Amino acid sequence: MKNMLIALWQYRHFIKSSIRGELKARVARSRLGTLWFVLHPLAQATIFALVLAEVLGAKLPNIENKAAYPIYLMSGMAAWGLFSDILNRCLNIFVEYSSTLKKISFPRLCLPMIVWGSALINHILLLLAIVVVFLFFGHTPRVTWFVIPLGILLISLFAFGMGVMLGIFNVFTRDVGQVIGVVMQIWFWLTPIVYPYEIIPQNLRWLAEINLMVPLVRIYQDALLYNQWPDFTTLWLPAVVAMSLFMFSFVLFRKAGPELVDVL
Amino acid sequence: MSNIVLDVQNVGKSFVSYRSNLSRFLRWFGLPVRPVHEYWAVRDISFTLHAGEALALIGQNGAGKSTLLKLITGTLRNTVGNIAVNGRISAILELGLGFNPEFTGRQNVYLSCGLLGLSNRQIDEIIPAIEDFSELSEFFDQPLRVYSSGMQARLAFSVATAVRPDVLIVDEILSVGDSYFQHKSFDKIRQFKQQGTTILFVTHSMSDVRALCDRVILLDNGKVLKDGPPDEVVDYYNALIADKENAKLSVQQRRQQDGWLLTRSGNFQAALKSLILMDEATQESVETVRVGQRLVLKLTAVINDNIPRLVLGYMLRDRTGHVVWGTNTWHTRQVVNNLKTGDEVEFFLRFTCTLGPGSYSFSPALVSSDTHLEDNYEWVDNALVFDVINTDKNFFIGTSWLDAVFQISRR
Numbered sequence: 001m002k003n004m005l006i007a008l009w010q011y012r013h014f015i016k017s018s019i020r021g022e023l024k025a026r027v028a029r030s031r032l033g034t035l036w037f038v039l040h041p042l043a044q045a046t047i048f049a050l051v052l053a054e055v056l057g058a059k060l061p062n063i064e065n066k067a068a069y070p071i072y073l074m075s076g077m078a079a080w081g082l083f084s085d086i087l088n089r090c091l092n093i094f095v096e097y098s099s100t101l102k103k104i105s106f107p108r109l110c111l112p113m114i115v116w117g118s119a120l121i122n123h124i125l126l127l128l129a130i131v132v133v134f135l136f137f138g139h140t141p142r143v144t145w146f147v148i149p150l151g152i153l154l155i156s157l158f159a160f161g162m163g164v165m166l167g168i169f170n171v172f173t174r175d176v177g178q179v180i181g182v183v184m185q186i187w188f189w190l191t192p193i194v195y196p197y198e199i200i201p202q203n204l205r206w207l208a209e210i211n212l213m214v215p216l217v218r219i220y221q222d223a224l225l226y227n228q229w230p231d232f233t234t235l236w237l238p239a240v241v242a243m244s245l246f247m248f249s250f251v252l253f254r255k256a257g258p259e260l261v262d263v264l
Numbered sequence: 265m266s267n268i269v270l271d272v273q274n275v276g277k278s279f280v281s282y283r284s285n286l287s288r289f290l291r292w293f294g295l296p297v298r299p300v301h302e303y304w305a306v307r308d309i310s311f312t313l314h315a316g317e318a319l320a321l322i323g324q325n326g327a328g329k330s331t332l333l334k335l336i337t338g339t340l341r342n343t344v345g346n347i348a349v350n351g352r353i354s355a356i357l358e359l360g361l362g363f364n365p366e367f368t369g370r371q372n373v374y375l376s377c378g379l380l381g382l383s384n385r386q387i388d389e390i391i392p393a394i395e396d397f398s399e400l401s402e403f404f405d406q407p408l409r410v411y412s413s414g415m416q417a418r419l420a421f422s423v424a425t426a427v428r429p430d431v432l433i434v435d436e437i438l439s440v441g442d443s444y445f446q447h448k449s450f451d452k453i454r455q456f457k458q459q460g461t462t463i464l465f466v467t468h469s470m471s472d473v474r475a476l477c478d479r480v481i482l483l484d485n486g487k488v489l490k491d492g493p494p495d496e497v498v499d500y501y502n503a504l505i506a507d508k509e510n511a512k513l514s515v516q517q518r519r520q521q522d523g524w525l526l527t528r529s530g531n532f533q534a535a536l537k538s539l540i541l542m543d544e545a546t547q548e549s550v551e552t553v554r555v556g557q558r559l560v561l562k563l564t565a566v567i568n569d570n571i572p573r574l575v576l577g578y579m580l581r582d583r584t585g586h587v588v589w590g591t592n593t594w595h596t597r598q599v600v601n602n603l604k605t606g607d608e609v610e611f612f613l614r615f616t617c618t619l620g621p622g623s624y625s626f627s628p629a630l631v632s633s634d635t636h637l638e639d640n641y642e643w644v645d646n647a648l649v650f651d652v653i654n655t656d657k658n659f660f661i662g663t664s665w666l667d668a669v670f671q672i673s674r675r
Contacts, residue, residue: 013387014378021364022376029366103357105338106379159570174283255292259332262279 004250014109021119037122041081045074048194060196067137068225074130075224076193079217083159084125089115091180094171098264110258112164116156118199123152134224142227151219152241154235158216161245168249168256172263182264184222191217198256212238220255266348269462270336270431275345276307277335280537285286305331306486309345315430318463320473322501323483329466331435332483333357336464351430354380358435359420365409369400369419372408376423381600389506390426397452398422401447414442421449428456434465450476470498471593474585495585496525499645524625529643533569533628538562539648541626544614552651553617555665561613561648565630567603571641572632574600576611579627583645583665588624594634617652618665625649 008015027033049070060068093111094101101108127148131141139236168174192200200208208214215234222228280299282288287297306328313319321329334340336347341379362379363372373394374573376385395404398418403411433452454476457463460576467473473480473494479575480497482490492495500517517527540549544558553559563576576591593599593611600609625646632639657665 008380011378013382013384014375017371017375017378021367023363024366061456099358100361102334102339102583103355103361104335104379105353105355169289170283172288252292259288261339261341 003073004107004109004254006154007112008109011107011110012024015113015117018114019121021242022114022118022122034125036138038126041126042129042133045070045077048073048077049084052194054123071134071137071139071165072196072221073194074133075220076191076217077131078123078126078130079155079220080193080213081126081192082119083155083213083216084188085119086116086156086159087163087166087180088184089119090167090172092167094167094260094264095174095177101264102262109253109258112160112167115163116160120152120156130224139144140225144223144227144229147219147223147230150230151216151223154219154239155216157246158212158238160247161204161242162250165245165252168252168260171256171260174204187211187213193217194259212241267315268309269315269317269345270350270464271348272312272336273310273346273348275309275332275335275342275347277331277340278343279303287346297623303305304486306335306483309488311481311491311539312463313431313462315460315462316457317456317479320475320477320480321464321466321483322468322470322473322480322497323489324505327483328486329483330357330435331486333435333464333466334433337433349431352427353433354424354427354429354432355433356421356424356435357433359417359424359523361420363408363416363420366407366460368407369398369404369411370395372419377426379555380423382427386427394419394422394426397426399447404585414445418445422443422461423450424450425456428459428461430460431462431546432456434463436465436467460480470502471586473498487542498585499525499527502564503527503643503645510611524623524646526647527645528642529557530630530640533571533639534565534567534574534603534609536628536630536642536644537564539564539626539628541648541650550650552653553620555617555619555652555654555657559615559617561615561626563613563628565610565611567605567609568605570605571599571639574603574609574641575631575633577611577629577631579629581625581627583623586663588663589618592629592631592634618667619652620660620663621654622663623649651660653671657675 023037027036030036032039052073054068093115094108096119097111105251134141163237166176166180170180190211192208197208197214197218215230216228216238218234219230223229272483280303281303282297282546283300291297307333311533322330323329328346331340333355334357335342337350337353337357339357362376364375367375367378370391372516373391374384374387377390378384382390398404398415398421400411400415403415408416408419425435436454450472453463459474460477462477465476468569477494481488482488482492482497482501482504490500496517512602517525522526541551541553542560542562542563543550543553544560547560550559566573575591575592575594577594579590580588582588603609626646626648627643628647629643630641631643634640654660660666
């Protein structure tokens with residue numbers, strides 16, 4: 001464990017320039033460049049907002065503000081976006097870099113770190129854009145927004161742990177990647193992001209109770225829309241699970257490491 | 265004795281497969297699950313290398329050469345045995361890995377040197393040398409995607425050899441770029457070797473092996489088949505390739521008193537009975553000849569089986585193993601057809617000795633067509649060795665006597 005961290009530290013320059021490379025590759029030779037990072041999620045949120053709020057007349061209970069629903073939606077989708085971004089990329093990162101892994105000897109943990117780093121930068125850019133949009137709606141920043149880094153930490157730990165674990169399995173059984181694609185879709189709709197928690201029917205509430213993403217997404221929604229501090233009692237379980245997954249993924253990584261390259 | 269840089273002891277690598285992936289996962293956590301199939305890619309490999317030594321790994325595809333390099337590089341973990349490396353390894357297994365097409369050459373240097381574990385400060389120091397060696401001039405600050413493949417290879421090679429490693433591992437990349445750059449990269453590797461870098465490389469180019477290596481290991485099916493000086497192993501390998509096509513495997517080698525290595529292989533459907541070098545005028549056998557002497561090389565072949573075609577090929581080599589001349593009766597359109605058991609065929613090769621002073625060898629091959637791969641009846645490397653001396657010509661150096669004349673006019 002300690003050696004792994006030392007190795008990562010030695011390769012920090014590689015991680016840094018790879019993150020720059022990842023970001024650059026995505027915006028290469030496009031005029032709007034970095035703007036695309038935030039335009040995509042914002043466009044998605046706008047579409048949902050238009051369709052659901054304007055066409056279907058969705059409204060949040062207890063709030064009469066017209067901007068409330070888009071804000072709710074954007075907060076939730078930002079949180080989910082971070083989660084799915086890290087998870088999906090970690091899932092495929094070893095397969096993606098298979099030829100490098102086979103031919104160059106370097107700490108393999110660099111790869112998920114690169115994913116993590118570039119996802120975080122993406123996310124922060126998106127949050128900044130969201131703030132601008134919120135200001136446009138007349139929704140000014142509050143002190144509760146300072147809880148967002150906690151959300152980022154918990155969500156990314158959770159996604160990282162799960163992503164690395166599944167990413168390792170995916171090297172051996174590629175079905176994992178396919179299954180996760182579907183699971184993520186379902187999971188997204190099972191989490192109150194486009195709809196409020198309150199409209200979940202009583203007999204299905206248990207689904208939301210066991211869904212660890214609910215309290216995590218809720219951090220964003222509470223802070224950004226309701227200006228509330230999160231209910232910390234709901235957070236200890238996701239925090240413990242995220243930490244354990246994170247640790248477990250390290251252990252698994254150490255066990256699987258030698259065989260990883262064999263089957264790539 | 266110089267210090268040992270690379271020590272490989274009884275190394276083996278097996279690729280295992282399990283009944284299901286579940287059993288594989290369980291095994292990581294210590295459950296006693298047996299793999300259903302084991303495949304040993306390399307096994308029982310041992311060798312030690314000292315500083316400044318160069319070792320070539322040769323062998324047919326799938327012999328385990330690249331696997332062994334990956335084990336030493338550290339991307340694959342050996343299943344059994346020990347690999348000890350004393351110093352920094354640099355491996356060039358594939359050029360241009362880890363490059364980002366959107367980055368400029370300069371940024372890619374930072375990226376891929378980072379991948380080798382160098383810090384930014386170290387890279388700042390070596391970047392002028394890389395820029396200089398790659399000779400990319402203005403392209404160095406343009407994105408990699410506009411590079412030609414040769415330019416990419418040049419950049420990659422420059423990066424890989426920017427810092428002198430203690431062990432340099434090279435997998436068939438000496439054929440990158442144009443011939444100018446090939447020479448340059450070859451020189452660079454030779455320079456490293458002189459400065460004490462241990463070199464380990466895989467190649468299919470036997471001339472590279474002869475030019476660079478002190479030692480060659482021939483791998484076959486993951487095992488060391490032969491380990492020794494370049495001429496011995498390379499000749500053995502050539503004979504082996506011939507025999508792969510000809511089911512009856514038989515390769516014999518012996519080092520003769522004069523140091524020439526005799527390698528004999530074939531199925532002996534046609535066999536070499538005698539090979540004599542004679543003076544053309546006196547018809548007497550000679551071992552030492554003069555520059556410019558007329559000679560006859562007489563070969564008698566005995567036929568041990570009915571064969572449709574017989575072709576005789578000769579290779580004339582100098583002391584270092586370089587081929588000076590070679591041809592066969594297929595190319596001269598003198599194929600002998602429909603031979604019966606018990607026949608004998610005599611071949612006379614008449615020529616003038618236009619060779620420079622030194623020791624030379626003839627390697628005859630009795631085959632059925634253009635190459636020795638179809639039917640190798642008998643092939644003998646260095647079957648006949650003779651010396652050339654210069655008695656009546658002006659002094660000259662080199663392996664060829666050109667009968668050249670100076671004409672000088674003074675105005």
